[in-house]
Amino acid sequence: MQNSANQELIACHECDALQQATRLPPGGVARCICCGGHLYSNPKGGLDTPLALSISTLILFLVANTYPLMTLNVAGQSKDTTLSGASWALYQANMPELAAVVWLASVVTPALIIFCNLYILASLRFRLRLPGVRALLVWVTRLQPWGMMDVFMLGILVSLVKLSGMAEVKLGAGLYAFVALIFFFTASAARFEPHLLWRRLKGST
Ligand SMILES: [Zn+2]
Structure with a gap:
């Protein structure tokens, strides 16, 4: 999902909190700032x-x-x-x-x-x-x-x-x-x- 400023937004599957997605390094995991739930990851390989x-x-x-x-x-x-x-x-x-x-x-x-x-x-x-x-x-x-x-x-x-x-x-x-x-x-x-x-x-x- 993208907003008007072309920033990618992602909703947490656990609590629906909307937050800005960032590019992760290989092996990195993004977690929700509200509940700590798994948002997405960038697996190695x-x-x-x-x-x-x-x-x-x-x-x-x-x-x-x-x-x-x-x-x-x-x-x-x-x-x-x-x-x-x-x-x-x-x-x-x-x-x-x-x-x-x-x-x-x-x-x-x-x-x-x-x-x-x-x-x-x-x-x-x-x-x-x-x-x-x-x-x-x-x-x-x-x-x-x-x-x-x-x-x-x-x-x-x-x-x-x-x-x-x-x-x-x-x-x-x-x-x-x-x-x-x-x-x-x-x-x-x-x-x-x-x-x-x-x-x-x-x-x-
Ligand atoms: Zn959450």
Whole structure:
């Protein structure tokens, strides 16, 4: 946000106090003068770390969605399921609304966030001037709270405990990738600094 004197103003996410943004040295963190809340930062290494985290997140996301989460053995019959397969199973069990919510929160939204982050970061890091970066930066900030893979993980853990008494459960490569994905997805979101990206965007246009 800019005022008439072309000074950049930023609102605190905690207390809404409006204050002037200043250019930070690498590794610097700006805090609110009223409540001490985090305003923005300028991480060391610029966009390299968030870009590397986003690429790792994409690879883990593809593995987690390709390989089975777990295999169940009941009376000699085995059945495995993937992330999308779990939503499909809910749909087949006459729970279409729940299936849609689970699929959107655990597959679609994280995929959109990961691809948007990569597109924005690659465009700014390599000065590619790709179209639509400005609009995507607005939308990805709004989408972030809807990527709820950690909630889905909690559901998997609960079902693992319940199923372990009824069937032989074998953990799949998809589940290991999914656990790593949650950590990388969170780290990637933490290093995705919209204030820094807006500055880069202004500097490149
Ligand atoms: Zn504040």
